[in-house]
Amino acid sequence: MRDLHSEEAALAALAAEVFDGIRALSPDARGVSRPAFSAVETATLHWLAEFARRNGLHVSQDAGRNLVFCLPQDADAERWVLIGSHVDSVPMGGNYDGLAGVVAGLIVLIRAARTGARFCRPVKCLAMRGEESAWFGACYLGSKMLTGLLPPAELAATHKGDARPLSAHLGDLGIDTAPLSEGRPITDLSRIEAYLELHIEQGPLLVERGLPAAVVSGIRGNFRHREVRCIGQAGHSGAVPRAYRHDPVLAFAELMHRLDDTWDHLLRTGRDLVLTSGIVGTDPAGHAISRIPDSLGFSLDIRSQEVEVLDRMRAYLRAQMDDIARSRGVRFETGPEVAVAPALMDPAITRGLEAAMRARFGDAFTMASGGGHDAAIFAQAGIPSGMVFVRNRNGSHNPDEAMELEDFMVGTAVLSAYLEGNS
Template sequence: MKDLDTDTLAPLAQQIFDEIRALSPDTAGVSRPAFSPLETQTLDWLSEFAQAHGLHVEEDAGRNLLFCLPEDAKADSWVLIGSHVDSVPMGGNYDGLAGVAAGLIVLIRAARLGRRFRRPVKCIAMRGEESAWFGACYLGSKMLTGQLPADELSATHKGDNRPLSAHLSDLGIDTAPLAANLPICDLARIEEYLELHIEQGPLLVERNIPAAVVSGIRGNFRHRAIRCIGQAGHSGAVPRAYRHDPVLAFAELMHRLDSTWSHLLQTGQDLVLTSGIVGTDAESHAISRIPDQLLFSLDIRSQEAGVLDQMRSYLRAQMDDIARSRGVRFDTGAEVAVAPALMDPAIIAGLEGAMQTATGDSFTMASGGGHDAAIFAQAGIPSGMVFVRNRNGSHNPDEAMEIEDFLVGTAVLSTYLEEVS
């Protein structure tokens, strides 16, 4: 990497992660509940840290924090870089926090090396991204961009059963514009949104790559509880021709979906699919009984809306065909869908060039998990993301991002944002 003051920046990054971890320990990992006093305490620590390193700090209408170089405090518009500070219960320390730390390091690096940004840059430390607390995700960024649905404003907290609106009022946040679906920041002043995040899968680890540019955030459609309904029978007494076996019907469906998944990947299209819940009724199933029904979930994701539409039609057709041939019935229940969010092509190209400059190579991939960047993109703000290698997945105490890889990601962002010397 070129021009990276690693000896100075690595201890600062480590300090952020270590001291915030110490603020929010749980039985395992860390817990920083959305819109909680502990989340506020985390923001207070970040504010003191930023001011100690010469940065300007301000609070917005959602009680998020904004950091910038003092000379950019009065800018008319800016590039926004950051992420969220809350975590899932007993989660890892890097999911969300790494993106905030990256924005701070980018600002401190510019100040210490005497660099100027091509456009003013502000770092945001946001509240309330994780769905674990109120059952809905991206609450903070939805509030900022005027995309918070009424049912999410009234969603109740898993702990005290009070609505989100009450928790916001406790923080002094005006909920009237939220109820009217109005943005609580001036979106016209945000030229771009950038977010660094740990990768939540194994691709960078398996390919031995420290960081990547994100091409898009996969959308999805989900069925939480599909029932495949057959007919119970004795396992030894019912010949194959007379069986209505929901287990074999489910197995055939998954085999067909898996084959189509492989074909789509071979033709250069993006897809992942998962059935994370599968089971027969524990009260009635037995080793000698053909089950009468099987329940399973299905989560199909792609960053291509056309692929999602294709898979939705394909799923229905295959269920109908298998139902006829095996004498079963599929009841899919309600569908829950989220549209894909593509990152801005110009930003992707710029980050790829910055990664090439900073590291001598570049790599681009899709994001399987959702992020605040998707909300900003859906609000019409050009958005981009950088992933950093991380072992053991996310949302668990074993997240394992290395500071060296984190600094590669921040170097990509700095190279993209700073004026060419």
């Protein structure tokens, strides 16, 4: 009889090897930084490729310079189930956001190779580039490229560091941007039967409930403005009475107060919404303690699982900006909007993952995802998709992500059970 406990311990040790190895490749002043489409991201993929080959997996590269792993016997499969996630991170972020999903796919494949388990359908693991919006202002770039859902404006989006467009960075990697400019997929979507993704939870629900993992039912959509500018009029802080001020700081504060009140109302009436302004500031070249600033810049990120709520908030935002502009003598310039529609996970896959979780661990918990994921893009491209969350303390997009390896192994076991038991 196989010693299942020792096999799982050996697999957990392999997972730890990957997490530690990739962390050592991408340190920053705090946490890790793996910029999208960068040399660090490429080095991460090279490390993963060597690890996969050492552990008996077949490795290939797709047209987006992502890596694809599988069992050697499935290298030439006509169709397959894809397990995937991204390897880039936010600046000074945590090591598990994205990477955990790639490592999960690798562990699922290595587990099958070592135990002799058979998947009901061929399985491949995808290590993707470019999911985080921190670098080019738009998210899911890698999966949008694969599925033909990359808008022209995002192909032209500029990098926060060097101000070069995404297309130039892709060209540096030898990626053909012609199909992207035409909105065509750069992979054959008809060969992907389903897409699965494991991800750390980015909120506190699993921690508060004392649960190691959960099945995800759906992913919030969002609309974002990378930089909104509120334009007012500069003046002396002591010399301009309130009635004559055109103060962009107070206009911004009033806008956020109104948005917060509406957020509270929607939650009280059973609707779904979250909103954030994560970047706020006056111009450091001209601001001063004794000066009314002439402008203020800020970002907006508004999310919901409900298309109707997103549409209502888009209209409400514009109406409140117009009203505040009139009353305070300022103007708002929103710049371009970046939007992603909400995505429901495939009901059949969700039920299958729930059944796998119950079979392995006696119970199953299902929840919605507040953060966005590549799974949303594959779902919008018509590929049946499903997700598993793993418990993680301290949120994500920060160096203090705290996923326990034991919980991670629960998530990978759920994926393995589903793939071995569902045709």
